[in-house]
Amino acid sequence: MPPLRIAYARVNQETNCFCPVPTTLEDFERTHFLTGDALHRACAPGGFEVPGMFRRVELAGFRAAVDEARDVEAVPVLSAWAVASGPLDRPCFDTLVARLRDGLRAAGRLDGVYLALHGAMGVEGLRDPEARLIEAAAEAAGAPVMVTHDLHANLTEARVRAALAVISYKTNPHRDHFARGRQAGRVLIRALRGEVRPVTAWRSLPMYLGGGTTLDVLPPMLAVYARLHLEEGRGRALAASVNMCHPFNDDPGLGWSTCVTTDGDPDGAERLADALAEMCWQRRHAMPPTFATASEAIAEARGARLARRLGAVVLADASDVVTAGASGENTALIDALLREAPTLRSYVPLRDPATVEVCWPRACGETLDVVLGGRLDPAHSRPLPVRARLLHKRENPGFRRTVVLAVEGVHVVVTEGPAVTIKPDFFTQAGLDPWKADVLVVKNFFPFRLFFAPLARKTIYVKTHGATDFDAAARITFDGPMHPRDAVADWRPADARRRGRPLA
Ligand SMILES: [Zn+2]
Numbered sequence: 001m002p003p004l005r006i007a008y009a010r011v012n013q014e015t016n017c018f019c020p021v022p023t024t025l026e027d028f029e030r031t032h033f034l035t036g037d038a039l040h041r042a043c044a045p046g047g048f049e050v051p052g053m054f055r056r057v058e059l060a061g062f063r064a065a066v067d068e069a070r071d072v073e074a075v076p077v078l079s080a081w082a083v084a085s086g087p088l089d090r091p092c093f094d095t096l097v098a099r100l101r102d103g104l105r106a107a108g109r110l111d112g113v114y115l116a117l118h119g120a121m122g123v124e125g126l127r128d129p130e131a132r133l134i135e136a137a138a139e140a141a142g143a144p145v146m147v148t149h150d151l152h153a154n155l156t157e158a159r160v161r162a163a164l165a166v167i168s169y170k171t172n173p174h175r176d177h178f179a180r181g182r183q184a185g186r187v188l189i190r191a192l193r194g195e196v197r198p199v200t201a202w203r204s205l206p207m208y209l210g211g212g213t214t215l216d217v218l219p220p221m222l223a224v225y226a227r228l229h230l231e232e233g234r235g236r237a238l239a240a241s242v243n244m245c246h247p248f249n250d251d252p253g254l255g256w257s258t259c260v261t262t263d264g265d266p267d268g269a270e271r272l273a274d275a276l277a278e279m280c281w282q283r284r285h286a287m288p289p290t291f292a293t294a295s296e297a298i299a300e301a302r303g304a305r306l307a308r309r310l311g312a313v314v315l316a317d318a319s320d321v322v323t324a325g326a327s328g329e330n331t332a333l334i335d336a337l338l339r340e341a342p343t344l345r346s347y348v349p350l351r352d353p354a355t356v357e358v359c360w361p362r363a364c365g366e367t368l369d370v371v372l373g374g375r376l377d378p379a380h381s382r383p384l385p386v387r388a389r390l391l392h393k394r395e396n397p398g399f400r401r402t403v404v405l406a407v408e409g410v411h412v413v414v415t416e417g418p419a420v421t422i423k424p425d426f427f428t429q430a431g432l433d434p435w436k437a438d439v440l441v442v443k444n445f446f447p448f449r450l451f452f453a454p455l456a457r458k459t460i461y462v463k464t465h466g467a468t469d470f471d472a473a474a475r476i477t478f479d480g481p482m483h484p485r486d487a488v489a490d491w492r493p494a495d496a497r498r499r500g501r502p503l504a
Contacts, residue, residue, distance in 0.1 A: 004072045005075055006189070007077050013028070013081070016326060020086055020379070021327050031082050042059075058180060063185075101136050113137050117130050144191070147164075148180045150174065151170070151171075153257075155202060172215055199264060204253065207255050207284050207483040207484075208256070209288065228242065243258070243259070248472060253478075258273045258276035290463075291461040300458075308457070316444065319466030319467070324467075329373045331384040334410060347437050350413065355372055356416045365389065386405070386407050402429075421448065434455055480493070481494075
């Protein structure tokens with residue numbers, strides 16, 4: 001028997017339909033784009049899979065599954081990753097599909113393909129782009145395609161049909177990318193050898209919010225994830241997943257979903273997918289926490305003297321979360337700090353390439369009049385005129401040219417590219433010492449808490465109105481009533497319609 005040849009590839013971007021900044025091919029190529037041998041080295045033990053972001057994630061996990069099996073060859077095709085933002089423009093998506101297809105065709109005889117996809121990607125004027133990627137890969141390779149998704153994926157019937165199986169992360173915040181890639185590799189190899197016969201069932205729920213904080217380590221979602229592990233651990237499922245969807249995708253069929261793959265047991269897959277859907281539906285009324293207004297948060301930060309002396313108060317701008325696709329241009333917190341706490345030493349990130357352009361030729365120490373924001377995302381960013389002192393100018397590979405502007409104690413870290421403020425070194429790289437700050441602003445939902453733990457004496461989530469407000473999805477046109485925007489008595493009619501099956 002010749003060795004199995006399995007190609008592997010990634011196309012990953014999480015799209016926020018409320019962000020008007022389109023995602024272009026340049027965004028992928030600047031952030032992460034690897035092919036062939038460079039990709040193979042990056043995913044090998046000791047490699048750095050997504051430089052600057054993730055050391056060992058899905059593709060390294062898949063490589064580990066191949067390495068532990070005998071007589072399997074892993075064939076690198078491409079890995080493309082862009083920071084969450086607005087929808088991909090058509091030329092970008094069409095080029096990515098073409099490169100995937102060309103890479104697979106050039107790979108010669110293939111027995112299977114592993115595709116790591118986010119699952120919540122959007123493309124201008126195109127519905128369900130990830131189904132197109134899976135279909136293109138299956139057609140070009142002439143072989144089954146195994147897929148992994150982020151747990152915020154929006155699953156569809158077309159994907160379930162086109163893929164051998166779809167496996168999603170089981171952690172939130174996500175930390176099992178490697179394990180899911182390895183699981184996908186193991187199931188795929190066993191399936192290609194005829195050792196297992198994957199059959200999949202899924203359910204779609206007309207629900208875009210629920211599950212409380214949705215963290216896997218806390219109720220009410222803890223029990224759901226425990227059930228997934230139990231079913232896989234006991235061998236009743238090759239893979240069991242729950243997808244909590246990205247509530248900023250404007251797909252009419254948006255919603256939570258469950259997906260179960262068993263070894264040749266269609267009834268078992270149906271029963272478990274159904275039971276998991278019921279578990280999720282029972283948790284639909286547990287809403288995410290409500291957040292402070294900018295004024296409330298600033299008043300609390302002013303009052304937290306001890307916290308500020310021992311470290312800093314961290315304000316998470318929950319309406320402008322760059323890692324969930326917001327532009328990063330929201331000026332509301334800067335405006336509030338200037339009015340209500342100008343003497344506190346605060347550091348605030350702002351993505352504003354036009355202001356960087358204006359400041360770059362000027363000398364540090366100069367005072368200049370600039371208008372912050374109001375250009376990339378005018379619906380969520382009010383233009384804010386300020387007279388500021390230019391403190392620092394830096395070039396950074398991730399967010400490119402960066403300038404620091406100070407108005408009294410308010411320090412605005414203005415970046416050219418999207419600023420992912422997950423770690424305090426974002427401020428250090430801009431020339432600011434985070435230990436000297438009273439207030440640090442981040443634009444991230446959760447992972448920052450881990451990295452800011454040493455200096456965050458208090459963390460406050462703030463709602464400033466923007467592209468990542470939890471209730472933003474109420475503006476989307478759906479295919480029917482959707483919880484929590486509408487009263488929905490039963491999830492089954494929407495599920496039956498979305499899966500193209502008559503209501504039982
Ligand atoms: Zn996610």
